[in-house]
Amino acid sequence: MKFKVEKDELLKVLQKVTGIVPQRTSFEILTSIFIHTLENKIEISSTDLDMAITSSCNANVIQKGDVVINARRFHMFIKEVFDNEIEIEIIDKEFVIKTSNGNCKMPISEVGKFPQIPEFKKPPIFKMESSKFIDYIDRTSFIVSKDEMKPSITGVYFYIEDTELFIIATDGHRLVELRENKISPTGDFNAIIPPKSLNHLKRITEESSGEIEVYFESNSVGFRINNDFISSKIISGEFPKYKEIIPKDNDKLVLVKKDEFLSGIRRSSIFSSPSNHEVKFIFSDNMVNLIANTPEIGSTEEKIEIEYTGETLPIGFNAREFSEVLQRISSEQIILKLKNELSAALIVPETKSEDFNILYIMMPLRLE
Amino acid sequence: MKDCNNKIIMLMDMDAFFASCEQQEKPFLRGKPIAVGGKNVVAACSYEAKKYGVKSGMSTFEALKICPDLIVVPGDMEKYASTSREIMRMLPDYTPEIEIFSIDEAFLDITGTIKFWNNDPVFLAEHLRRRIRKRFGITASIGISYNKLIAKLAASMAKPDGVKYIEKKDTHEILENLPVDELSGIGRKLKIKLNELGIATCGELGKFPVKILKRLFGQYGMILHYMAIGEDRGEVKELTPKNRSIGHSRTIPGGIRDYNIARIYLLRLCEMVGRRVRKAGFVGRTVTLTIRYDDFFTFSKQKSLYDYIDVGEDIYKEALYLFNRIETGKSIRLVGISLSGLVKASRQITIGENTDNIRFLHALDSVNNRYGEDTIKRASFSLIDVPVKSISNFEKHLDLKL
Numbered sequence: 001m002k003f004k005v006e007k008d009e010l011l012k013v014l015q016k017v018t019g020i021v022p023q024r025t026s027f028e029i030l031t032s033i034f035i036h037t038l039e040n041k042i043e044i045s046s047t048d049l050d051m052a053i054t055s056s057c058n059a060n061v062i063q064k065g066d067v068v069i070n071a072r073r074f075h076m077f078i079k080e081v082f083d084n085e086i087e088i089e090i091i092d093k094e095f096v097i098k099t100s101n102g103n104c105k106m107p108i109s110e111v112g113k114f115p116q117i118p119e120f121k122k123p124p125i126f127k128m129e130s131s132k133f134i135d136y137i138d139r140t141s142f143i144v145s146k147d148e149m150k151p152s153i154t155g156v157y158f159y160i161e162d163t164e165l166f167i168i169a170t171d172g173h174r175l176v177e178l179r180e181n182k183i184s185p186t187g188d189f190n191a192i193i194p195p196k197s198l199n200h201l202k203r204i205t206e207e208s209s210g211e212i213e214v215y216f217e218s219n220s221v222g223f224r225i226n227n228d229f230i231s232s233k234i235i236s237g238e239f240p241k242y243k244e245i246i247p248k249d250n251d252k253l254v255l256v257k258k259d260e261f262l263s264g265i266r267r268s269s270i271f272s273s274p275s276n277h278e279v280k281f282i283f284s285d286n287m288v289n290l291i292a293n294t295p296e297i298g299s300t301e302e303k304i305e306i307e308y309t310g311e312t313l314p315i316g317f318n319a320r321e322f323s324e325v326l327q328r329i330s331s332e333q334i335i336l337k338l339k340n341e342l343s344a345a346l347i348v349p350e351t352k353s354e355d356f357n358i359l360y361i362m363m364p365l366r367l368e
Numbered sequence: 369m370k371d372c373n374n375k376i377i378m379l380m381d382m383d384a385f386f387a388s389c390e391q392q393e394k395p396f397l398r399g400k401p402i403a404v405g406g407k408n409v410v411a412a413c414s415y416e417a418k419k420y421g422v423k424s425g426m427s428t429f430e431a432l433k434i435c436p437d438l439i440v441v442p443g444d445m446e447k448y449a450s451t452s453r454e455i456m457r458m459l460p461d462y463t464p465e466i467e468i469f470s471i472d473e474a475f476l477d478i479t480g481t482i483k484f485w486n487n488d489p490v491f492l493a494e495h496l497r498r499r500i501r502k503r504f505g506i507t508a509s510i511g512i513s514y515n516k517l518i519a520k521l522a523a524s525m526a527k528p529d530g531v532k533y534i535e536k537k538d539t540h541e542i543l544e545n546l547p548v549d550e551l552s553g554i555g556r557k558l559k560i561k562l563n564e565l566g567i568a569t570c571g572e573l574g575k576f577p578v579k580i581l582k583r584l585f586g587q588y589g590m591i592l593h594y595m596a597i598g599e600d601r602g603e604v605k606e607l608t609p610k611n612r613s614i615g616h617s618r619t620i621p622g623g624i625r626d627y628n629i630a631r632i633y634l635l636r637l638c639e640m641v642g643r644r645v646r647k648a649g650f651v652g653r654t655v656t657l658t659i660r661y662d663d664f665f666t667f668s669k670q671k672s673l674y675d676y677i678d679v680g681e682d683i684y685k686e687a688l689y690l691f692n693r694i695e696t697g698k699s700i701r702l703v704g705i706s707l708s709g710l711v712k713a714s715r716q717i718t719i720g721e722n723t724d725n726i727r728f729l730h731a732l733d734s735v736n737n738r739y740g741e742d743t744i745k746r747a748s749f750s751l752i753d754v755p756v757k758s759i760s761n762f763e764k765h766l767d768l769k770l
Contacts, residue, residue, distance in 0.1 A: 170719060366714050367714055368649065
């Protein structure tokens, strides 16, 4: 194996793939990367067994071959190299990096020991503008449960019904449903994807533009964007039947300016209890009072104008979680649909996006 | 590990607290044998009654047989609790390191403050006792020693109305011939069990091979060994919500082999715990199940949850998970449940939770707050209808100030 590659190109690839290389692992091989050469191209892969990333760049491939070497040291060394072009060759079963300052030699691991990277034989299920897809992940993946006793809600649930894509996430007391019907699916799609995989996807996609292709086969999903391919295991189990719990009879409608409301909630949150960030919202005629009171921290009470007529409703929410939801709604005004102090609140943007529909559900805190 | 055996620890223990409160409030009861409790069981009794052999935990019927003059007064927990709170409020004048151990007992670590009291623990103790007597007209006994265990022993030796200081150098001699059940933590049944092994005194228990104790009693065997040689790892620690737990345990008379009945006990305890947790305004997320078999083998199992809980049924769900994983068949003599990892907060309602249940529980709590615990309870609890060892289980008097 022998190839020449531009340092910056190689570095970009290494930055993407080494992100998932585990720091500590009982499988030594996982601390390595797999380099594979093609015509005028090299492909580098890494995996932590839950997900895998393959990224490629142009190279002058002189002699083809595969190699497995330590990820971290290779990455660190390349970062410190001054040359624009680097030559790499396997000589006497050693990985040799040739630079103008001298040569570096690294031992190689057996190629056969590197875990198989999942391959997808079927065509992509759907394609979408990558920035749009990342935006959808942003609006949903922050609501997932960390409760290992309920694995099926520790991931973001994607599924397609007819030509509509649904993205659902819940942490047990909040829920988000995002729907987009401008896709043309080629098959079934039904997967609970770990947030870790989505976050990595987001990280390596942020700088790229173009289309993302989504692949799905039995127990894994794959995402291709330009020269990068990410595959991930999906979480087994069935996502709870969430549709029944989306409230339909919440008849107390509140219209409020998002930014004003959000900053009010954030201010109140500072004086809420650190354990549950409890803020009491009292909705009354065209006014909401936000009250937080924690003896050793301080207290705050403020009024915000809203559009609401009806009976006074005091209801408690976790202010931090509430603001996390609000900041992900792009509309200038939001609509809150409430029922009573113990039932789910529905939060939707006042002006709908052209691309998607979104709704959030927040469960209240039980006030004494 | 912190050195817990070279301190000056005091245990303040109110003498016959419930009975004393009643006698103080109703002068005609003074000097007479009285019992506080209900129709079925004696919860506490005065020293006058103790002379006849009346003991707490005895059935009222039995107590009246051995002491026909016994006056049985219904208990008033609110009154005892508020008196207790007032007494406990005096303690910070002596040291900041206080552990309120029960309604009528508190440990004080006076190691750091004794220099302000002529380096004389007895002087300090007498000062506190005098104040309590003057203010409330009731007496307290105080035991002083180098750790909690021996301070507790000293307090029992000081009773009634006295102070006892056991210095470390004298401990060995005192323990050598002390019957094992004089130590706090060794009860009647355990004493019998130890006696069967030829152990009657702490001296003998201290010399008994630790390995065998561990095999017989699990981790508690190790503790027994240390107790017998007068060592205690316990620190005087203030019960902040973080390290505090709310729990109930129940000794089942005669032991129980029917695990379905044991599950009812478990549910009962869980609901009591949930009730107290809610009353105190806490939510918690670690459930601990303690089981003691008839052979005194005792162990605990814990489960930590992601969400905070405060409802008996939710506690029961986790307790049951733990319970269903224990060895079956052995006769159980004690079941305990506690909830820890407490924080003062409102509970987060979860998606799909039945709001009717929340309202129902709220209504139930209101009724039980107004008319006393167990005014409304589960029908299944009648199957285990023996008084639960809890400060809240006195006979109920409906307050008809409607």
